[in-house]
Amino acid sequence: MKVVAFNGSPRPKGNTHRLIGIVLAELDKAGLETEEVQLGGRFIHGCVACYRCFKAKDGRCAVTDDIANDCIAKMTTADGILLASPTYYADVTPEIKALMDRSGMVAAANDSLLRRKVGAAVVAVRRGGAIHAFDTMNHFFLISEMIIPGSIYWNMGIGRNIGEVEDDEEGILTMRALGENMAWLMQRLRT
DSSP: OEEEEEEOOSSTTSHHHHHHHHHHHHHHHTTOEEEEEEOTTSOOOOOOOOOHHHHHOSSSOSOOSSSHHHHHHHHHHOSEEEEEEEOBTTBOOHHHHHHHHHHHHHHHHTTOTTTTOEEEEEEEESSSOHHHHHHHHHHHHHHTTOBOOOOSSOSEEEOSSTTGGGGOHHHHHHHHHHHHHHHHHHHHHHO
């Protein structure tokens, strides 16, 4: 079983990456294959609502000049998907939003490609807006018919400067529990 994590932060080794790492470490411990994809800072634009994916039904977006189709292919072959974003004006980064819109449209056009995969959201936040970003990603999972594991708190870590999330004891415990719960759920769904 495999989990692919998409890091929506433009800081490849920033707080979002560090939170992802805690979750992935728990998944690795449980014997799951993991991969982190650096999405933030790479070119991906939003859905243009051309609906060509509904005609082609090939599991791909008709717009091919960015990384969206590579990401969609990774989502399609994974058993679990982790979306992670820092909080940008009380929401997700534009890259995560574009990935959700594009992959969501392709999934809907292709018999709900993401149905019954396990999905989890992770948010890095300085102070406020994390719940809205968390909700945005969870809405994507729910409309895609995915299954969301819980944790001991909302999946967020607090810190502004790179590395500060490592001082958020509750955030670290939340990420560990999320990884454990995601692994447990994926293993139960497989049986």
